[in-house]
Amino acid sequence: MKMGENKPWYNDQLRHYDLEFGQIPRLHYTDPKIDELIQQNKPVVILGSDIVKSAKNRWTPEYLEENLGNSGHTVFLSKGHKFKYYDESKILSRTNSHGVEFTPPTKKIRMKIGDFMKKLREWKPGQDRLYLQQPLNNTVGPSLVQDFVNFNWDYITKKQTKHQWGPLTSNLLLISQEGNVTPCHFDEQQNFFAQLHGFKRCILFPPSDFECLYPHPVYHPHDRQSMVDFDKPDYEKFPNFKRANGCETVVEPGDVLYIPIYWWHHVESLMEGGTTVSVNFWYKSGTTNLGYPLRDYQKVSITRNLEKMLVEVLQDPKEVGPLLRSMILGRYT
Ligand SMILES: CC[C@@H](CC(=O)C(=O)O)C(=O)O
Numbered sequence: 001m002k003m004g005e006n007k008p009w010y011n012d013q014l015r016h017y018d019l020e021f022g023q024i025p026r027l028h029y030t031d032p033k034i035d036e037l038i039q040q041n042k043p044v045v046i047l048g049s050d051i052v053k054s055a056k057n058r059w060t061p062e063y064l065e066e067n068l069g070n071s072g073h074t075v076f077l078s079k080g081h082k083f084k085y086y087d088e089s090k091i092l093s094r095t096n097s098h099g100v101e102f103t104p105p106t107k108k109i110r111m112k113i114g115d116f117m118k119k120l121r122e123w124k125p126g127q128d129r130l131y132l133q134q135p136l137n138n139t140v141g142p143s144l145v146q147d148f149v150n151f152n153w154d155y156i157t158k159k160q161t162k163h164q165w166g167p168l169t170s171n172l173l174l175i176s177q178e179g180n181v182t183p184c185h186f187d188e189q190q191n192f193f194a195q196l197h198g199f200k201r202c203i204l205f206p207p208s209d210f211e212c213l214y215p216h217p218v219y220h221p222h223d224r225q226s227m228v229d230f231d232k233p234d235y236e237k238f239p240n241f242k243r244a245n246g247c248e249t250v251v252e253p254g255d256v257l258y259i260p261i262y263w264w265h266h267v268e269s270l271m272e273g274g275t276t277v278s279v280n281f282w283y284k285s286g287t288t289n290l291g292y293p294l295r296d297y298q299k300v301s302i303t304r305n306l307e308k309m310l311v312e313v314l315q316d317p318k319e320v321g322p323l324l325r326s327m328i329l330g331r332y333t
């Protein structure tokens with residue numbers, strides 16, 4: 001079905017990209033195919049579950065303003081609609097002493113929820129955009145704690161156990177201004193991404209699209225982020241981007257999207273769709289029993305470890321390319 005038909009949004013609320021995307025399966029939570037897909041490390045949208053029923057459409061921006069607590073939260077500011085993540089610890093690292101100039105694309109500040117909501121209400125085009133991204137912790141108000149306790153932890157924990165995931169590491173609360181984009185990246189955790197208010201378009205690519213999405217080097221602050229600007233792809237620098245095999249869905253309140261570990265994902269709050277609220281559940285991956293042939297995400301993990309070791313031992317990132325070329329050209333190619 002074309003995106004947007006018989007749906008509470010319109011196609012022109014979706015940003016336009018050069019690629020065509022398949023559809024991520026959307027299955028009722030009782031469908032056994034869900035476990036098959038999770039086992040295969042493939043994405044699926046879980047429908048009609050009560051996983052976050054206690055927060056679905058209840059965690060509205062106004063309710064959160066009342067109940068999130070007054071301790072101040074992490075807010076990112078951006079000049080444009082993109083909020084590209086960067087690892088602050090890698091800005092100052094030694095390997096960057098080789099003149100890798102890095103200007104953070106967003107500003108990270110702490111803001112009280114009341115100020116954040118006021119800024120959202122008064123926002124004018126041309127002003128910095130805002131995105132609140134705060135791990136849920138014990139500073140939230142009692143009403144939110146109750147809602148959180150009332151998530152369907154039985155269902156979630158059963159999935160975690162059945163698929164031998166590691167421990168839950170965090171739940172990131174996301175309050176996004178309409179139209180904001182989190183550009184394409186992958187995480188090294190399993191993720192149940194729950195949509196609570198408003199609509200978000202999620203475009204996912206398999207780990208095997210590594211060669212099409214050109215991640216920054218591991219030592220770079222934008223490690224795990226794609227170098228390709230989806231709004232204006234540079235096909236000279238990134239020719240394989242046109243071969244990327246994306247699939248997409250628009251998550252609605254109550255939907256839970258399984259974003260498998262090492263899967264690339266681009267997330268956008270629909271334009272003119274109002275403020276959106278999501279919460280994710282990040283799990284460490286379980287112990288990897290290496291079966292052969294290796295899975296695509298296992299190969300990505302191996303290349304990352306290799307890259308880290310080479311940068312560490314060579315010290316100068318500019319030596320990694322020549323060394324790898326001399327090692328493989330004419331011998332493994
Ligand atoms: C972190 C922000 C992003 C979600 C995501 O990347 C994740 O849950 O891993 C989004 O919703 O804008």
Ligand SMILES: [Zn+2]
Nearest residue numbers: 185186187265
């Ligand atoms: Zn992510």
